Amino acid sequence: MPKKLTDDLNERIEAEIVRHVEGVGIDVLHAALAEIVSRRTLQRRLANLADQKRVSVSGKGPSLRYRQSQIIYARSHEPALIAASPGTEVDTPVSPEGEEIRRYVRQPRQQRAPVSYKQSFLEQYTPNSTAYLPESLRTQLHNLGRPATPKVEDAPAGTFARDILNRLLIDLSWASSQLEGNTYSRLDTERLIEYGQAAAGKDALETQMILNHKAAIEYLVRDTEHVGVNPETVIALHAFLSDGLMPDPATCGRLRSRPVEIGGSVYLPIALPQRIEELFGVVIEMAAEILDPFEQAFFLMVHLPYLQPFEDVNKRVSRLAANIPFIRHNLSPLSFIDVAAKDYIEALLGVYELNRVELLHDIFVRAYERSCQQYVAVRQQLIPPDAVRLRYRTQLSALVAAIVRSGAKADLAVIRAQVPGTVVEADHERFVALAMEEFQNLHSGNVIRFGLRPLEFAAWQERNSGDT
Numbered sequence: 001m002p003k004k005l006t007d008d009l010n011e012r013i014e015a016e017i018v019r020h021v022e023g024v025g026i027d028v029l030h031a032a033l034a035e036i037v038s039r040r041t042l043q044r045r046l047a048n049l050a051d052q053k054r055v056s057v058s059g060k061g062p063s064l065r066y067r068q069s070q071i072i073y074a075r076s077h078e079p080a081l082i083a084a085s086p087g088t089e090v091d092t093p094v095s096p097e098g099e100e101i102r103r104y105v106r107q108p109r110q111q112r113a114p115v116s117y118k119q120s121f122l123e124q125y126t127p128n129s130t131a132y133l134p135e136s137l138r139t140q141l142h143n144l145g146r147p148a149t150p151k152v153e154d155a156p157a158g159t160f161a162r163d164i165l166n167r168l169l170i171d172l173s174w175a176s177s178q179l180e181g182n183t184y185s186r187l188d189t190e191r192l193i194e195y196g197q198a199a200a201g202k203d204a205l206e207t208q209m210i211l212n213h214k215a216a217i218e219y220l221v222r223d224t225e226h227v228g229v230n231p232e233t234v235i236a237l238h239a240f241l242s243d244g245l246m247p248d249p250a251t252c253g254r255l256r257s258r259p260v261e262i263g264g265s266v267y268l269p270i271a272l273p274q275r276i277e278e279l280f281g282v283v284i285e286m287a288a289e290i291l292d293p294f295e296q297a298f299f300l301m302v303h304l305p306y307l308q309p310f311e312d313v314n315k316r317v318s319r320l321a322a323n324i325p326f327i328r329h330n331l332s333p334l335s336f337i338d339v340a341a342k343d344y345i346e347a348l349l350g351v352y353e354l355n356r357v358e359l360l361h362d363i364f365v366r367a368y369e370r371s372c373q374q375y376v377a378v379r380q381q382l383i384p385p386d387a388v389r390l391r392y393r394t395q396l397s398a399l400v401a402a403i404v405r406s407g408a409k410a411d412l413a414v415i416r417a418q419v420p421g422t423v424v425e426a427d428h429e430r431f432v433a434l435a436m437e438e439f440q441n442l443h444s445g446n447v448i449r450f451g452l453r454p455l456e457f458a459a460w461q462e463r464n465s466g467d468t
Contacts, residue, residue: 009037010054011261013045014068014114015268017055023065054110068113092343092366097358101350109266112353117270121355122282122303127289132298132357137365141294144372145331158224160330161323164375165221168333169193171374173213175336176319179344182206208244215445216240216320220327223449229288229296229324231281234304236448237320242313243445255280256311264345267352269308280309293325297334298357298364300324306351315348332368332375339367388430395420396431400438401450404460410439 016032017024026046030039037045046066049055056067094102104112124130133141147160161168174189184192184206188199193214198207216237220227227233239253246252259271270276283303290296304318319336326333336344347360389396399418408414415435416428423431442450447457 010045010049011114011266011268012036013042013049014054014266015116017066018068018114018116020067023058023067025062025065029066052110092340092363094362095358097356098347098362101354101356101359102346104354105346105349109264112266114266114268115353116268117307118355119279121306122279122286125286125299127286128291131292131295132302132361133292133295138292138294141365141368142331144369145326147330147332155330156224157328157330158221160375161221161327161333164333165218166194167375168221168335169214169217171335171337172217172320172323172333173210175339176213176316177206177209179319179336179339179341180209180316181341182209184210205245211445212241212243212245213316213320215243217323218446219448220320220323224327227324228328229284229300229321231284233324234284234317234321237317238310238313240445240448241316241320242310246312248311251311255309258311260308260311262308262352265349265352267349269306276307276309279307283307283309293329293331294368296325297322298361301364302351302357302360305348332372334364334368335371335374336367337374338370339363386434388427389434392420392423392427392431392434395422396434396438397450399435400442401452403439404442404447404450404452404456407460407463409464410436412436 013029013033016029020028026039026043029046030037030042033042046055050057050066057064058067059065091102131138170186170190170193173193174184174186177184177189184199184202188202189210191197192199192207192210198204219236219240235253235255242252255273255277257273260269262269270279287296287299287303290299300321301318304321305314308314310317319334323333325331343359343363347363350356350359399415399420402418403410403414412432415432419428419431442457444454444457447454
């Protein structure tokens with residue numbers, strides 16, 4: 001039975017050739033690609049690639065070798081990206097280095113050399129010695145992101161983010177989803193998050209994407225005792241963000257076990273599951289060692305998408321993971337407001353195909369400056385947070401978890417009977433009201449905040465499904 005050819009077979013062949021700097025013969029090539037292409041088909045494809053000048057050929061007979069073609073950078077932009085027609089997006093000003101990356105990634109795919117994952121890109125980085133962001137820039141960003149109220153800096157981790165949570169949920173859910181092509185407007189997003197009203201005429205997957213962002217952001221902001229730059233948190237972010245969006249539900253919250261390709265790019269991510277797991281651990285371990293929150297955030301934005309540890313939703317995971325250092329250090333979060341999808345994608349292509357970060361650096365700095373303008377101003381207008389909720393946050397979470405695990409109905413009598421002794425008499429009624437509010441807003445996407453597993457919540461929900 002003939003082999004079923006994979007999509008972009010030519011790119012797979014080119015990527016394998018790139019791995020052999022001194023050239024590679026047909027026998028070695030076929031051994032590496034035997035699972036996806038027959039020897040005869042491989043020979044035909046190689047002949048076509050040679051005719052198109054996409055690979056070079058040297059030698060004859062048994063000595064024949066295929067090598068990566070020496071492609072010269074095109075000097076013109078791809079017309080579709082720069083057409084000056086009405087409504088066309090104007091290029092964001094960037095550094096000369098960023099502009100150089102732009103010129104390269106705007107070439108047609110056939111003029112860009114196929115590349116695979118390079119572990120050396122990661123190995124060249126030493127936490128707290130190497131720096132993608134210069135020290136002077138990090139100091140500037142610290143000054144921008146520091147809340148106007150000095151007390152906030154010394155407050156428990158996540159205080160600033162909790163203060164602006166309602167605004168952050170809308171801004172980050174909307175802006176991050178837009179970067180994925182979501183067509184919800186900011187107003188539509190606000191109605192969905194605040195009132196549960198899905199926008200008319202929108203695809204259900206777009207609605208799901210927004211709600212997934214909301215759940216993931218709430219997890220980061222409200223569970224700061226357990227959230228950190230660690231594998232568990234990053235995998236939990238994927239579970240939240242990919243819920244209901246993966247073709248195979250079993251891949252939600254799991255590292256990938258099969259190859260993936262990136263549309264519009266000549267970059268081929270690593271395929272071996274054992275290597276993915278190993279490198280994922282190394283990336284997170286290195287990120288956790290970085291002391292500066294801005295350098296840590298940027299490192300995650302570079303190396304999580306580059307590794308592609310999940311089958312999908314990698315970019316979304318990296319954007320929310322980048323906010324972990326800001327939340328923990330009570331700095332202004334990064335919402336990606338006013339970041340153009342074109343700029344962001346081109347910056348990532350620079351990372352994927354050239355291992356260069358300058359364009360992403362430009363976009364990151366601009367995005368953070370814009371976010372600071374939003375949230376430093378927002379906080380000045382905020383009503384102080386509920387003192388009772390803050391005082392008894394741990395007790396509230398413990399009570400919700402205890403009632404769910406017991407299977408009891410969450411009514412006033414049950415809640416009042418389980419008010420902890422640490423809650424003073426004067427705060428009893430407010431504590432009960434807050435507990436009722438938590439149960440009214442409890443769903444499968446946020447039960448992790450209370451240390452509950454989805455199966456525990458589902459069992460409790462089924463047991464009480466007949467109650468009104």
